[in-house]
Amino acid sequence: MNQISSIEALEPHSTEAEQQxxxxxxxxxxxxxxxxxxxxxxxxxxxxxxxIFDVMSTQINNNKLVSPVTLKPMFETDEGLIGLGxxxxxxxxxASAIASSALVSYADLIVEQFTRRQAIRAASDAxxxxxxxxxxxxxxxxxxxxxxxxxxxxxxxxxxxxxxxxSSVEGMVAMYSGDETLMKTGLGPLDKVxxxxxxxxxxVLGAATSMGKxxxxxxxxxxxxxxxxxxxxxxxxxxxxxxxxRIV
Numbered sequence: 001m002n003q004i005s006s007i008e009a010l011e012p013h014s015t016e017a018e019q020q021x022x023x024x025x026x027x028x029x030x031x032x033x034x035x036x037x038x039x040x041x042x043x044x045x046x047x048x049x050x051x052i053f054d055v056m057s058t059q060i061n062n063n064k065l066v067s068p069v070t071l072k073p074m075f076e077t078d079e080g081l082i083g084l085g086x087x088x089x090x091x092x093x094x095a096s097a098i099a100s101s102a103l104v105s106y107a108d109l110i111v112e113q114f115t116r117r118q119a120i121r122a123a124s125d126a127x128x129x130x131x132x133x134x135x136x137x138x139x140x141x142x143x144x145x146x147x148x149x150x151x152x153x154x155x156x157x158x159x160x161x162x163x164x165x166x167s168s169v170e171g172m173v174a175m176y177s178g179d180e181t182l183m184k185t186g187l188g189p190l191d192k193v194x195x196x197x198x199x200x201x202x203x204v205l206g207a208a209t210s211m212g213k214x215x216x217x218x219x220x221x222x223x224x225x226x227x228x229x230x231x232x233x234x235x236x237x238x239x240x241x242x243x244x245x246r247i248v
Contacts (some may be wrong), residue, residue, distance in 0.1 A: 011045070013045035013113050014110065014113055018046055018110060019093055020097065020098040020102075021035070021098075022056070025060075026066060026093055026094040028100060031100050031103055032056070032060045034107075038111060042114070048081050052071070095236040122146035125142070125143070126139050147185075152224070183229070185220045186227075187219065198239055
């Protein structure tokens with residue numbers, strides 16, 4: 001049982017990240033759009049912070065102002081918040097808020113710590129089942145199932161339409177201003193058609209046998225690398241020597 005106790009004691013969390021994020025939202029409700037698609041109530045480790053975020057989310061989604069003053073009637077009898085200092089705790093959160101530029105980083109950290117806790121709890125359940133005499137195959141299968149269902153740390157796959165449109169407009173403005181937002185292949189005619197490669201996109205180069213697909217891929221990788229950018233090239237049919245010979 002000592003092994004299980006030690007695992008359960010490893011409850012990764014960042015109280016500071018939760019405090020800083022909530023404080024920033026109290027100061028500027030508009031920042032909620034930056035984290036609304038990343039965070040859920042259950043991601044918070046501190047139950048008081050979870051309740052505060054839950055109420056804040058509801059209020060902001062209903063176009064209502066959120067501040068220590070407007071939250072006061074909803075938390076005056078909250079025993080958890082009273083234990084932290086009552087309404088003065090909300091004021092302290094607001095007073096010690098971070099710069100808005102760090103908000104998403106703190107949201108990512110909160111989700112990452114939540115994912116770590118989920119994995120640790122799944123491992124703890126598996127160990128307990130094995131110590132209690134459960135079939136190893138059943139315990140392992142249950143653990144694998146829990147890990148497969150566990151959310152991955154970082155960004156959620158969903159995003160609000162407003163947030164997506166805001167990101168698109170920012171990208172358009174950057175391109176119009178002449179900022180280098182696309183990665184050039186180094187092949188003039190190809191860049192003229194594609195304008196460059198977009199980060200996060202999967203580009204498929206297709207053609208018949210012996211038409212030069214690998215040659216073009218190697219040339220793009222070579223030219224990108226020559227500009228000082230990192231490149232990873234993986235081939236299932238050619239050795240490193242063969243690829244280097246093509247570059248030479």
